[in-house]
Amino acid sequence: xxxxIELLHKAGxxxxxxxxxxxxxxxxxxxxLGRLRIIDFGTATKYQEEDGKHVAKDKEVIFKGxxxxxxxxxxxxxxxxxxxxxxxxxxxxxYLIDGLPYQDTYFQMFNNHHPxxxxxLSDAKEIFTPLMYCL
Numbered sequence: 001x002x003x004x005i006e007l008l009h010k011a012g013x014x015x016x017x018x019x020x021x022x023x024x025x026x027x028x029x030x031x032x033l034g035r036l037r038i039i040d041f042g043t044a045t046k047y048q049e050e051d052g053k054h055v056a057k058d059k060e061v062i063f064k065g066x067x068x069x070x071x072x073x074x075x076x077x078x079x080x081x082x083x084x085x086x087x088x089x090x091x092x093x094x095y096l097i098d099g100l101p102y103q104d105t106y107f108q109m110f111n112n113h114h115p116x117x118x119x120x121l122s123d124a125k126e127i128f129t130p131l132m133y134c135l
Contacts (some may be wrong), residue, residue, distance in 0.1 A: 005086075
């Protein structure tokens, strides 16, 4: 997955919506699994300006993407970076292995259209460090 997203980053874009629904695995002609593919680039954005400089990390943007598997920075409206895609990859892997500690609360708030659901989610993501997921 990291190799795939690296190709996108080298082209100057961030995916901004990495989630299990946007990952597919090809099938080999003789059976077995092929390469992992990343799909749905509808929320992908350029992370570099025309002069090659990185888009300002504190630039405010409208949140697009999956709240559960995006970084807290993106949820709070900061311009997405390559690091945010990498955070999403880690969250996707953890989600697929054992779920995320805040997912039940998120789903309950999301299904009820709670107005503070994204704020509560970004707060939870800031509290739960990567090391805490491994304990």
